[in-house]
Amino acid sequence: xxxxxxxxxxxxxxxxxxxxxxxxxxxxxxxxxxxxxxxxxxxxxxxxxxxxxxxxxxxxxxxxxxxxxxxxxxxxxxxxxxxxxxxxxxxxxxxxxxxxxxxxxxxxxxxxxxxxxxxxxxxxxxxxxxxxxxxxxxxxxxxxxxxxxxxxxxxxxxxx
Numbered sequence: 234x235x236x237x238x239x240x241x242x243x244x245x246x247x248x249x250x251x252x253x254x255x256x257x258x259x260x261x262x263x264x265x266x267x268x269x270x271x272x273x274x275x276x277x278x279x280x281x282x283x284x285x286x287x288x289x290x291x292x293x294x295x296x297x298x299x300x301x302x303x304x305x306x307x308x309x310x311x312x313x314x315x316x317x318x319x320x321x322x323x324x325x326x327x328x329x330x331x332x333x334x335x336x337x338x339x340x341x342x343x344x345x346x347x348x349x350x351x352x353x354x355x356x357x358x359x360x361x362x363x364x365x366x367x368x369x370x371x372x373x374x375x376x377x378x379x380x381x382x383x384x385x386x387x388x389x390x391x392x393x
Contacts, residue, residue, distance in 0.1 A: 255312040257391045263304040264380045270300055271373035277351070278369040282362035290355035294348045301344045301376075305337040308383075316390055329386070336379060340372075347372050 273293050280286060313330050320326045347368055354360050 252315060252318065255307075255315050255391055257388065257393070259307060260312065260383075260388060260391070263307060264384065266300060267304060267376055267380060270296060271376055274369050274373045277354075278366050278373075281366045281369075285354060287355045287357060290351045294351035294355060297348045297351070298341070298344045301341055305341065309334060309337065312387075312391075316387065319390060333379075333383075340375065340379070343368075343372055343375075 270293065273289065274297075277285070277290055277293060313334070316326070317330065350360055350365055350368060354365060
């Protein structure tokens with residue numbers, strides 16, 4: 234299975250039963266999938282304007298919103314509530330989680346817009362190539378920073 238096809242597969246957000254500790258392997262696998270998609274998006278950005286692989290754009294468009302939504306669902310329904318229970322009363326962590334929830338909302342909206350542009354690009358419709366390149370780079374760089382922040386500051390709470 235090609236990497237871009239793998240990215241299109243959806244995984245429902247799993248719940249940690251009874252407030253059990255979230256799965257580090259689920260979090261890391263989600264991060265790895267998102268980073269793989271970022272590499273795909275970077276390849277698309279690098280191919281603009283003249284060497285666009287339309288099929289890659291369609292695969293990325295189909296995977297993008299679902300992958301981002303699934304990762305955010307797991308974090309917000311499983312990881313963040315567990316983390317809040319473990320660090321109850323830590324005002325700085327509460328502020329961080331609040332900021333990350335806001336970023337999730339922004340990222341999901343951005344992913345929907347980017348999916349639309351990628352689908353149009355994949356169909357061969359006219360798009361502003363310069364704006365599309367900026368959108369792609371803005372999105373994948375923000376995702377990479379978000380993932381790096383979570384790995385550096387939050388995943389330490391569930392490491393064995």
